[in-house]
Amino acid sequence: MEQHTKIDALEGKQELTITREFDLPVELLYKAYTEADLIEQWMGTKVIQLDHRNLGSYRFETSHNGNIMFRASGTIHKVVANEEIVRTFEMEDMPIGVQLEFLKFEKLTDHRSKLRIQIIYKSEKHRAEQLKLPFAYGLNMAHNKLQEILINLK
Amino acid sequence: MKLRRDVFQAIADPTRRTIITLVAMQALTPTAIAENFDYSRQTISKHIQILTECEILEQEHSGREIYYRLNPDGMKDIADFIEPFRKLWDDRFSKLESVMKNHLSNK
Numbered sequence: 001m002e003q004h005t006k007i008d009a010l011e012g013k014q015e016l017t018i019t020r021e022f023d024l025p026v027e028l029l030y031k032a033y034t035e036a037d038l039i040e041q042w043m044g045t046k047v048i049q050l051d052h053r054n055l056g057s058y059r060f061e062t063s064h065n066g067n068i069m070f071r072a073s074g075t076i077h078k079v080v081a082n083e084e085i086v087r088t089f090e091m092e093d094m095p096i097g098v099q100l101e102f103l104k105f106e107k108l109t110d111h112r113s114k115l116r117i118q119i120i121y122k123s124e125k126h127r128a129e130q131l132k133l134p135f136a137y138g139l140n141m142a143h144n145k146l147q148e149i150l151i152n153l154k
Numbered sequence: 155m156k157l158r159r160d161v162f163q164a165i166a167d168p169t170r171r172t173i174i175t176l177v178a179m180q181a182l183t184p185t186a187i188a189e190n191f192d193y194s195r196q197t198i199s200k201h202i203q204i205l206t207e208c209e210i211l212e213q214e215h216s217g218r219e220i221y222y223r224l225n226p227d228g229m230k231d232i233a234d235f236i237e238p239f240r241k242l243w244d245d246r247f248s249k250l251e252s253v254m255k256n257h258l259s260n261k
Contacts, residue, residue, distance in 0.1 A: 005244035128226035
C-alpha cells in the first residue's frame with residue numbers, strides 16, 4: 001500500500017517533521033484539531049480539557065481498566081483558523097520532555113489538504129527517546145503476532 | 155572462534171524482548187529488571203549481558219548504581235528505526251480522515 005505519511009528526521013538534528021495529505025477540505029482537517037469529541041475519536045484518548053485559543057491549553061488522558069496509561073498536556077501558543085497551530089506537548093512520566101509543535105494546514109484543492117507538523121525536541125537524545133517508544137512496542141507486538149501464528153500452525 | 159552476537163539473536167528470545175520493552179520506557183537497574191520475571195537473577199543478568207553485547211542496551215552509571223537503557227544507535231541496525239513511529243501516525247491520520255468524513259455526512 002502507498003505510504004501517505006512521511007517522517008523526516010535528519011541525523012544530528014533535534015527536530016522531525018511529519019507530513020501527510022488528506023482527502024479532506026482544509027477546514028475539516030483543521031476542525032479535527034479543535035473539537036474535543038473529534039480529537040477523542042481519532043486520537044483514541046480522552047480530552048480532559050481543551051481551550052483552543054491563543055495562550056490556551058489542553059490535557060489528554062487514556063485509561064485502561066481504571067488505570068491511567070497515558071497523560072499528556074500542553075499550552076496552545078497560537079492559533080490561526082485553517083492555517084496554523086503552535087503548541088507544546090509533553091507526556092507525563094516519560095524521558096522525552098516537552099516538545100514544541102508547529103502545525104501547518106494547507107489547502108491543496110477544495111477537497112484535499114496537507115498537514116505538516118514540525119516537532120522540536122530539547123535535544124537529539126530526547127528525539128531518539130520519542131522514536132524508540134513505538135519501536136519497542138511494535139517489536140513486541142510483531143513478535144507476539146508471530147508467536148500466535150506459530151502456535152496456530154502447530 | 156567466538157561468534158559475534160547480532161541483534162537478531164538478541165530479539166529472538168521472548169524474555170529479551172520483554173527487557174527491551176521495559177527499558178524503552180525508562181532506564182532500569184538489573185534488580186528492577188529482574189523483579190519483572192520469575193527467573194533467577196543470574197538468568198536475567200545473562201540476558202542483559204547479551205543485549206549489551208549486541209549494543210541494544212547501554213549502561214549508565216548513576217552513583218553506585220548501574221542503569222540500563224535502550225541504545226537507539228544499536229536499534230537502528232535491526233530495521234528502519236523510524237518506521238513504527240511513522241506507522242503510528244499513518245494509522246492515526248487515517249482514522250482522522252474517516253472520522254471527519256463521517257462527521258461531514260452526519261451534518
